[in-house]
Amino acid sequence: MLRAVMKLFGRDDDKPSGKIARDRLRVVLIHDRANISPEVVNHIKDDIIKVISTYMDINQHDMEISLSDDDNSVALLASIPVKRIKPQVMSSRNMHR
Amino acid sequence: MSDVIVVTSGKGGVGKTTTTANLGVGLAKRGNKVALIDTDTGLRNLDLLLGLENRIMYDLVDVATGRISYKKALVRHKKHETLFLLPTSQIRDKTAVTGQQLIDICNEMRGEFDYILIDCPAGIEQGFKTAIAAADYAIVVTMPEVAAVRDADKIIGELNRADKDRIKLVVNRIRSHMVDSGDMLDMDDINDILAIDCIGQVPDDEMVVTSTNRGEPVISNKKSLAGQAYNNIVGRICGEQIPFLDLRKKTLFDKLKQILHV
Numbered sequence A: 001m002l003r004a005v006m007k008l009f010g011r012d013d014d015k016p017s018g019k020i021a022r023d024r025l026r027v028v029l030i031h032d033r034a035n036i037s038p039e040v041v042n043h044i045k046d047d048i049i050k051v052i053s054t055y056m057d058i059n060q061h062d063m064e065i066s067l068s069d070d071d072n073s074v075a076l077l078a079s080i081p082v083k084r085i086k087p088q089v090m091s092s093r094n095m096h097r
Numbered sequence B: 001m002s003d004v005i006v007v008t009s010g011k012g013g014v015g016k017t018t019t020t021a022n023l024g025v026g027l028a029k030r031g032n033k034v035a036l037i038d039t040d041t042g043l044r045n046l047d048l049l050l051g052l053e054n055r056i057m058y059d060l061v062d063v064a065t066g067r068i069s070y071k072k073a074l075v076r077h078k079k080h081e082t083l084f085l086l087p088t089s090q091i092r093d094k095t096a097v098t099g100q101q102l103i104d105i106c107n108e109m110r111g112e113f114d115y116i117l118i119d120c121p122a123g124i125e126q127g128f129k130t131a132i133a134a135a136d137y138a139i140v141v142t143m144p145e146v147a148a149v150r151d152a153d154k155i156i157g158e159l160n161r162a163d164k165d166r167i168k169l170v171v172n173r174i175r176s177h178m179v180d181s182g183d184m185l186d187m188d189d190i191n192d193i194l195a196i197d198c199i200g201q202v203p204d205d206e207m208v209v210t211s212t213n214r215g216e217p218v219i220s221n222k223k224s225l226a227g228q229a230y231n232n233i234v235g236r237i238c239g240e241q242i243p244f245l246d247l248r249k250k251t252l253f254d255k256l257k258q259i260l261h262v
């Protein structure tokens, strides 16, 4: 009822709870179906850090990796804050030119 | 040769036993010879829903252990004479019957019955594994709530792992006014998420409770919307093409809201 009143005043930013339920279910089922334990996710994270660190300084603590629903397929999303690119990487690229 | 159908859900209290009882009565009313097997050992209810609780002599555990024949344990329904119940034990637990024992019992019964419906306990442990072992296909019952849909998804995964890939969905206890206001998962959302063939949409209906009180499944009550929905599921199981019921009851308030576009 309150939502109906809010709608009258042009405020429609709160999603109906049915849609919130749907969106939450989609995410939770990706994890359920993939059957990946948090431990495995941490291993993946460590390995990514190892590879990336040879090329860049990264902020490990703010790094996030997650599974997400991407049009009927599952994607692994990694968000890795980069502090700087290591100089030797840039020079080696120059050498290849 | 009969169809053996397991009614399962993962989550408790979503309406497995209610669905089993109603489909059993509905299939029997159409002249089929039907056996209902309760596998919720230790927590039996199917006898109560059918009004047969005072007529039980033997149970599934007696049959599984070979003490007596299944024919001796079957309880015939008074009103629906082609409907039979194989009750389970109220004092034993889920370890008392194995999957192989249930397969053997069903194989013996197949020649005599058109349909054998198995009421599954909640959970994914031994009781579930026993219940699904003998089934040709599964009816997964869920409700339009996050926990019930998540559990249904889990059960579908478990059924697939057990090579039971014929699965139908029943969504029970739909509150249409909440669906209309956007406060309940709707059928499109659930179909989208679970991606299995839906054969039933049953409304939340107080007559389910009153009919359970009486021990007469609601499918016999022509006035009940849930009863009609169950009857339609029975038709679909028998291969008929039946459109889904419109569960919305338009009240004056709904109409007013429509006019005001809120």
Ligand SMILES: Nc1ncnc2c1ncn2[C@@H]1O[C@H](COP(=O)(O)OP(=O)(O)O)[C@@H](O)[C@H]1O
Residues within 6 Å of the ligand: B009, B011, B012, B013, B014, B015, B016, B017, B018, B019, B045, B122, B172, B173, B174, B202, B203, B204, B205, B206, B208, B209, B212, B226
């Ligand atoms: N469509 C419905 N409308 C209203 N109440 C229902 C409906 N379906 C089931 N119930 C009620 O929900 C409860 C749980 O149902 P039950 O069939 O015992 O679930 P389960 O066997 O899955 O544990 C019961 O009290 C039953 O009367």
Ligand SMILES: [Mg+2]
Residues within 6 Å of the ligand: B016, B017, B018, B040, B045, B120, B121
């Ligand atoms: Mg039950």
